[in-house]
Amino acid sequence: MWGRTDLLDESDEMVKHRTGEEKNKLKNSEGITFEENREGAVLVTSIEVNEEGEKKLGKKKGKYITLTDLTVSPDQEDSFKALEKIFIEKLREMHHDLNLSKDSKILIIGLGNATITPDAIGPKAIEYLQSSSLTESAERVKVVMYAPGVTGQTGFETSDFVEAISKAYKPDLIIVLDALAARNSERLCKTIQLTNTGIHPGSGVGNQRKEISEEVYGVPVTAIGIPMVVDGPVLYADAMEQVIHYIASKVEEKGRPSSALAVTPMVSNKKPSIDKSVLQPIFGEWVTWSTEEKRKLFEEVFVGKNPSLFVTPKETDAWVEHYAYILSNGIESWITTR
């Protein structure tokens, strides 16, 4: 569970500190194509790394697409409808070059542990697909679907399972659905990630399983994931950042009392630059560390501790239902109209 797609998007260190202009220059200079579009409330980031990029950046060659809607919530059917629509478009885009026909065989695998709510997106999506029109239509015979459960339940490596079925069924494409561990609490349950670079089941919690990828099976693999949990250190570092910015805005406010807007804590997109000399007496040297450095300290402190705690949205059950539903609906729709 908590698979980890080797994701590249605008939050990645590679690109996040660059201005729009710089981002556009990435392509020629570094073997990477970066594109960012807003469709309604959804921010679509498409990154493509070529062989040159892979060598230079150490990021796996392939396509990386993220759909993010920070406004989405379980009680807003409309946002989910919009997200689903764009998801279908991106499924089409992602698989365009494969030239799949009506006769192409697709193997869909829902990873994750159905008995742990935030990890149940994969199994749930398969459950929905198994009661969808896919199991009745003519295309039926060309789609095979399983939610194998996790290695700890079945006693069999998940990647070995996929390999065994793949050998027997000989699909033209493998689609893998999974819940992800987020590296950023803001993205939690707000993002759908697609990549054709494969997946490392369970890599999120440190247990290295064999990867599920085209390199391993000789069949194209599309990994689709939703960030469903954050682990402690990521969250604590985020929380500290917010405390520091809050104090900073208070201090700034005092200095320039006219600027009433500065009081608003955490304007998430444009954080004010912080006058660290003012904050240092309160928070010490720490204030000068980057979020990343703080996260690493928390990780050092918490390594091997509270391993069983994680952070998840209050309405996890509802989020899981919604995402399992749009993954299932989107895939059904794409497959029946491909």
Place this chain on the structure above:
Amino acid sequence: MWGRTDLLDESDEMVKHRTGEEKNKLKNSEGITFEENREGAVLVTSIEVNEEGEKKLGKKKGKYITLTDLTVSPDQEDSFKALEKIFIEKLREMHHDLNLSKDSKILIIGLGNATITPDAIGPKAIEYLQSSSLTESAERVKVVMYAPGVTGQTGFETSDFVEAISKAYKPDLIIVLDALAARNSERLCKTIQLTNTGIHPGSGVGNQRKEISEEVYGVPVTAIGIPMVVDGPVLYADAMEQVIHYIASKVEEKGRPSSALAVTPMVSNKKPSIDKSVLQPIFGEWVTWSTEEKRKLFEEVFVGKNPSLFVTPKETDAWVEHYAYILSNGIESWITTR
């Protein structure tokens, strides 16, 4: 679903009309060993057919064990405990000749559709096994467990699934758990059946799938099943028999009014012989037909009709929970102490 083990027991046409003495003679004359014991409320029937028996009887060579407790019910924990205990003994007996060691690998497959209650015994038992000590103990790595779902859900033949995993895992034994269609409404939910002759998934409803058996995979296969549904014709023929016996006992009662006990309808084990000449005016020629012949007429009438109706106990959900639990517990116990 509704798999069908090629079951042989005392209800079988082969043996049921014979007296105890005749049963004992079966062995020498016909290549069949028949044994019947009562352990508490549980009737244990063990039949073994050898090669000679297979040729003569047309029944597959192998062992057939049935445990029947007609008094068991979901609110009697004690009966289930007793049944579980004998089930464990029979698991041991059934596998004695395989000489399984601690290192022997076992593949356990729960057949059936988890979304149809009476068919969910297999998947439920796997769910229980997956949260049992088997997944934590040292023996762990030697057991692999899946509930693949039915072909109509996954798009992949269940027997092909078992074959694919079997090829990859190379087990020393395959155990298959399934809900069965009963040929006799009295046995419904009252019987556990074990056989080493394999299973034909879905054969109960006429869709011929490839069988799961040692012949096919080259690995010993033990099929364990619980009769969970009866189909209409079986039930209607049973019901007609009961009506006829009821009327017969009424008629007899009038003739010999002293015999008050005869009124009790359906004394299921010792049915009185019926004076058909008296009943014929009421039920016509029909009264002279065997239950089997009546069932065949019902089948002829209902073929292709009400295909979606079946008969199941009112507390199906509770029965399923209980049997999934004792299958899981029994198997766990047998595996950890083998």
Place this chain on the structure above:
Amino acid sequence: MWGRTDLLDESDEMVKHRTGEEKNKLKNSEGITFEENREGAVLVTSIEVNEEGEKKLGKKKGKYITLTDLTVSPDQEDSFKALEKIFIEKLREMHHDLNLSKDSKILIIGLGNATITPDAIGPKAIEYLQSSSLTESAERVKVVMYAPGVTGQTGFETSDFVEAISKAYKPDLIIVLDALAARNSERLCKTIQLTNTGIHPGSGVGNQRKEISEEVYGVPVTAIGIPMVVDGPVLYADAMEQVIHYIASKVEEKGRPSSALAVTPMVSNKKPSIDKSVLQPIFGEWVTWSTEEKRKLFEEVFVGKNPSLFVTPKETDAWVEHYAYILSNGIESWITTR
């Protein structure tokens, strides 16, 4: 569970043997209004009994509406959509005279045992309503919803529960949702029944609970039910009828071999009249009995026996989901637009 609305529709003895012309005459002569319309595949039967009718017929005064679509099935979303649409209209019609305003308070009760699949329609519908817009919209405070479970679970009479909540909340209307025991296997899962004459929880299995009705609470009560199970005697008598008609059509066919169509067993709407003299040798006097008389014999034979067996469609789980969904959706839609 298996509540029983005192249903009156065209299958009722009161009306079923009458011709269309006779039905139309019922009104004036007997204090009963009968209306039958077909909307697409849905047959809508509306019956109204007035005080005179109640005295003459012994049927409770009030409205009885049934929606029947014999073609509906769990994999046809469209049929369910159509049924839902008509259901909403009938909710409106049924409650028209109550003049409910936006401020009227509605208490919705889902009866039944959530742990017995075919009895779970009421609890499931409440579950859906509890995650519907009703719990968020402004109308919210005017709707209260509970699935209390059955007396055997809670230890408290269900009707006492409804009374307690009714006293505390003081609703203007009580809606009761329940699974029903059908008196006719053909209607199983094909019918929605509405009545304002109240409900007798559990009356279907003989345990007389206090009724939930306007007479008892002083608040209008609308009972909405779906026939989900048939009990044995009803089914056996139906089955015998079909066998007899099948043989009759075979016999007739022999006589007039040109009429090939007559072979088709069970043309359910227009059954051929049976030449009983021909069938009597085969089935005896029995053939002359009415279905009702046969059912009564089966009841006499089976009273107190196999109490735990019932007949339900194979896809019960799917039917329950679908009906719970359209009840929930229909009620939500009616309430938010009333």
Place this chain on the structure above:
Amino acid sequence: MWGRTDLLDESDEMVKHRTGEEKNKLKNSEGITFEENREGAVLVTSIEVNEEGEKKLGKKKGKYITLTDLTVSPDQEDSFKALEKIFIEKLREMHHDLNLSKDSKILIIGLGNATITPDAIGPKAIEYLQSSSLTESAERVKVVMYAPGVTGQTGFETSDFVEAISKAYKPDLIIVLDALAARNSERLCKTIQLTNTGIHPGSGVGNQRKEISEEVYGVPVTAIGIPMVVDGPVLYADAMEQVIHYIASKVEEKGRPSSALAVTPMVSNKKPSIDKSVLQPIFGEWVTWSTEEKRKLFEEVFVGKNPSLFVTPKETDAWVEHYAYILSNGIESWITTR
């Protein structure tokens, strides 16, 4: 949901900084009885506040019992068995003075939202109780059980629900089961709390509902709760404490390099006293704040933000099952042997 019993135990500010000797003195001087015992791995804290104590301390008069086993985990059946045994004893102790007889009527209410995993302990426990021997035994009629769901689902105040049923059933004792929000991440899922001072449903998240208590209903109320979630500020402050102690131990270690053991981060029971002058350059003034003060700053920063995030153990689903099971088992056992 996330009800809050007005809990008093050794973690309370009232008692936690006192030495054993001081604790023992609490009784006479302040109207409070404090007792602490260890039974195996379980720490049992019993506090009783009398009228004098209520006035002086501002804590509600009554009994407060906590059972804490920091070593318990979902895969250790034995720990749970031990916890259940002590739980039964404490149920007996808590209700000793009520002199309940076999004829006393008990109303058991499971609070919480069954669709949000960590809040489902109450509903799950009721589900288990409803399939326990309580519903079949002679005592049956003397116990009534409901899981009403939360106000946001039903549209009806939970306390009004309890009042309505209480008026109708007239119980001699009300038992309320609930999931709690912990004030301390260490206690999460490790504690059972009992009190006879009542409960404030939903008070954990700030929505003030009417309390469920003897004062309100005139019937003794026992509240039993399990801490299942921690909210962000509590967790962040805990995390910061741990970072500070970790750095402190590192600094100390450098100074006295012989003491290798000091490296072990977070020795949770005996934290080393911190040399703040050394840490101040790194963490600033902050290091001098108490955990409570840090928590308040986090609360100020996060008020109204990420309201939907909470922290819960990874195996929430398994914890919920286990606690629902021991609550149900313990209560069943106590009721049938009272």
